[in-house]
Amino acid sequence: MASAPRKWPRGPFSSSTKRKGTAKAASRLDPLRATALLFIAAGVILIVSFFYTTSIAIEDQNRIDQAWRQHVVVPAAPPPKVDPALKHPVSGVDFAIQVPKLGYFAAVKEGISSGVLYSGPGHYPDTPWPGDQGTVGVAAHNVYWVDFPKLAVGDDVDLQTRYGLYRYRVTGYRIVDPSDRTVLVPQSGGYHLTLTTCWPLWAGAFATQRYVIFTDQYYPAPPPTTSS
Numbered sequence: 001m002a003s004a005p006r007k008w009p010r011g012p013f014s015s016s017t018k019r020k021g022t023a024k025a026a027s028r029l030d031p032l033r034a035t036a037l038l039f040i041a042a043g044v045i046l047i048v049s050f051f052y053t054t055s056i057a058i059e060d061q062n063r064i065d066q067a068w069r070q071h072v073v074v075p076a077a078p079p080p081k082v083d084p085a086l087k088h089p090v091s092g093v094d095f096a097i098q099v100p101k102l103g104y105f106a107a108v109k110e111g112i113s114s115g116v117l118y119s120g121p122g123h124y125p126d127t128p129w130p131g132d133q134g135t136v137g138v139a140a141h142n143v144y145w146v147d148f149p150k151l152a153v154g155d156d157v158d159l160q161t162r163y164g165l166y167r168y169r170v171t172g173y174r175i176v177d178p179s180d181r182t183v184l185v186p187q188s189g190g191y192h193l194t195l196t197t198c199w200p201l202w203a204g205a206f207a208t209q210r211y212v213i214f215t216d217q218y219y220p221a222p223p224p225t226t227s228s
Helices: 015-071 201-206
Strands: 093-099 104-110 134-139 156-161 164-176 191-199 209-219
Touching: 015 093, 015 104, 156 191, 164 191, 191 201
Parallel strands: 134 191
Antiparallel strands: 093 104, 093 156, 156 164, 164 209, 191 209
C-alpha cells in the first residue's frame, strides 16, 4: 500500500507569507491612493461645477438678450434732448452692445461686480451713458466677451439704448495692468466708448493684464466738445 505524501513544513518565504507581505504593502499604500483619488474627485467636481455654472450664466444672458430684442424699441436716432429718466437701468439692464463684424450682441447690465460680469458685459457705473460727453465704459470677462484681436481700427461698435442708437468706430487698443486707470477717464473730452476685458483671453480667471479697445462716437455726429 502506497504511503501518503509527506507534508513539508512551510518555509519562511512560502506563498502565504508572500501574500501577507503584499497585503501589508498594499495597506501602507492605501493613504497615498486615497489622497490621489481625492484630488482626482475634487478636480472632476470643479470641472463639472464650472461647466454647470457657466451654462446657467449663458442661459441667463441669453434670456436677457432675448428680452431686450423683444421688448425694447430702439429709435433710429436719439431726440435732441434725452429724458434723464431713460438713463437708468431697467431690471438691471442699461443698454445693449452689438459688434457687426463679429456678429456679437449682448444686453449690458449695470455694474462690474463679479456677479454681473459672470454672465455677460457690464456698464462701469461711474462712467457716462451713451450720448453723454465723456467715456462710456463697458467691461466683461473674457469667457463671454468679444474676440478682441479680430477687431481692427475702423470697425464699428454699436450701443443700443432706449432713447436711440449710437455708433462708435475703433481707434486703437492697448494691453495694460489692472491698476492702470488712465485708459478709462469718465470725464474726458469728446464722446468715447472703452471696452475692457482680461488678458490673455485664454487665461480666464488667471489673467494678469487687461485688453482695452478705444472707440470714438461718430453717429449721431457728436456736438462740439465743451470743457468740463
